[in-house]
Amino acid sequence: MSNIRGKVVAITGASSGIGEAAARLLAERGAKVVLGARRTERLETIVRELRARDREAVHQRLDVTARGDVESFVRFACQSFGRVDVLINNAGIMPLSPLEQRHVDEWDRMIDVNIKGVLYGIAAALPRMKEQGGGHFINVSSIAAHRVVHTAAVYSATKFAVNAISEGLRQEGGETIRVTVISPGPTTSELPNTISDPATKAFVEQYRKAILPAEAIARAIAFAVEQPADVDVNEIIVRPTAQG
Numbered sequence: 001m002s003n004i005r006g007k008v009v010a011i012t013g014a015s016s017g018i019g020e021a022a023a024r025l026l027a028e029r030g031a032k033v034v035l036g037a038r039r040t041e042r043l044e045t046i047v048r049e050l051r052a053r054d055r056e057a058v059h060q061r062l063d064v065t066a067r068g069d070v071e072s073f074v075r076f077a078c079q080s081f082g083r084v085d086v087l088i089n090n091a092g093i094m095p096l097s098p099l100e101q102r103h104v105d106e107w108d109r110m111i112d113v114n115i116k117g118v119l120y121g122i123a124a125a126l127p128r129m130k131e132q133g134g135g136h137f138i139n140v141s142s143i144a145a146h147r148v149v150h151t152a153a154v155y156s157a158t159k160f161a162v163n164a165i166s167e168g169l170r171q172e173g174g175e176t177i178r179v180t181v182i183s184p185g186p187t188t189s190e191l192p193n194t195i196s197d198p199a200t201k202a203f204v205e206q207y208r209k210a211i212l213p214a215e216a217i218a219r220a221i222a223f224a225v226e227q228p229a230d231v232d233v234n235e236i237i238v239r240p241t242a243q244g
């Protein structure tokens with residue numbers, strides 16, 4: 001039997017891209033999925049489509065920069081399905097630009113969503129997972145946590161932070177908490193829409209010539225989820241084959 005069937009999986013940033021693909025794949029494989037993001041009309045559509053296929057799915061509006069929202073999202077997962085087995089901290093933004101342009105508001109937003117959003121997720125779900133005897137955090141990082149490229153200093157910094165937080169959580173998690181970092185290369189999604197600087201947008205389009213479908217990352221996530229409870233997949237890096 002699949003280790004995915006029956007698991008309660010809460011996913012932040014499930015309204016598009018990787019989060020949406022993960023929600024759809026895990027639901028197809030029998031997970032009970034809980035979708036969170038700000039664009040609730042998108043979530044509604046995905047949940048309706050999944051339910052029409054007899055999959056178990058619910059959604060709640062979520063802004064990961066608001067700690068109360070994240071607490072309420074995890075509570076909602078537990079109220080809906082009785083527990084939370086997996087929290088996928090996936091919500092993220094990538095408004096890249098050179099440091100000298102001083103887009104300080106965008107730096108703040110990246111820190112709030114990409115770092116604090118993950119920390120709020122851990123704060124909300126860790127006590128419940130401990131109480132219920134185990135759980136699994138899947139934190140979506142990036143190859144940007146391995147290599148800094150032009151215009152990506154702050155974005156990379158947030159993803160380096162996600163890796164550090166994940167490793168700390170793994171060490172503190174004891175025998176029952178699993179922690180997986182997923183590090184995608186360029187993947188089809190709406191992420192580049194968060195770039196406001198036109199020159200950076202053009203540079204990134206060039207860089208993202210070889211690109212993965214979001215389903216490829218969803219399959220990597222499913223691989224980590226489906227391992228037996230005593231197997232903790234710590235990191236998966238997925239790049240397009242054509243990326244040098």
Ligand code: NDP
Binds near residue numbers: 012013094
């Ligand atoms: P998308 O832009 O398609 O998805 C991002 C998701 O995050 C959306 O569902 C969005 O929903 C959500 N989100 C953004 N801000 C918030 C917020 N404040 N509160 C709650 N949800 C929020 O991009 P991806 O699917 O690519 O991004 C998913 C993750 O993958 C990110 O962490 C990203 O850094 C990472 N990643 C992506 C790569 C790529 O090439 N695509 C490569 C490496 C890593 P909404 O706007 O409705 O709130």
